[in-house]
Amino acid sequence: MARYFTDEHEWIDVEGDTATVGITDYAQEQLGDIVFVELPEVGAMVEKGKDAAVVESVKAASDVYAPISGEVTEANDALEDDPALVNTSPEEEGWFFKLTIGDKEELEGLMDLKAYKAFVDEL
Template sequence: MSRLFTEDHEWIDVDGETATVGITDYAQGQLGDVVFVELPEFGREVTKGGEAAVVESVKAASDVYAPVSGTITESNPALTDDPALVNTAPEAEGWFFKLTLADASELDGLMDKTAYDAFVAGL
């Protein structure tokens, strides 16, 4: 499984045709304490760069964008009961949704960990 990152601070773990998506530790740090998460429904089609979910914190509401196009296969039910998981485990148990990839070539424009860390360091 490989993890890739977007300039909008989403991460994506790809395993075959399935991908898990969440926001990075940097993103949750910028948001502050997360109080609510709106997750995409099963079967919804998302497009690369399009709005897929919403995260609300004490500071602001922010969209979570789809790093690639695909069909939502699962949303993280734990976030409904405990949205603070986004703060405590943003790159693990705090994942947002899973999808089936529509076009694996869309992964080509994403950053690996080294490139993402350099990107964040330049912000």
């Protein structure tokens, strides 16, 4: 499985034609305590760079952008009952949604872990 990152602090795990999307540990630290998550509907088409979900913390609300285009196949319903999963396990149990990859070429230009860490270090 390959993991990529965006400059908006989303991560994406790619396995075959399926991708899992969430926000990074850095993003959840910046947001603070997560109190609500709005997830996309299964069957929704998301477009690369466009808002796909919303995460609200005690500090602010923030959009979660789709790192690539595709059709949502699953939403992490556990976040509706326990949005704090985004704080406690942002890059594992706190994933937001899964999608079928529309265009694998859109993965080009996303960062690998090394590049993402360098990006965050410069912030």
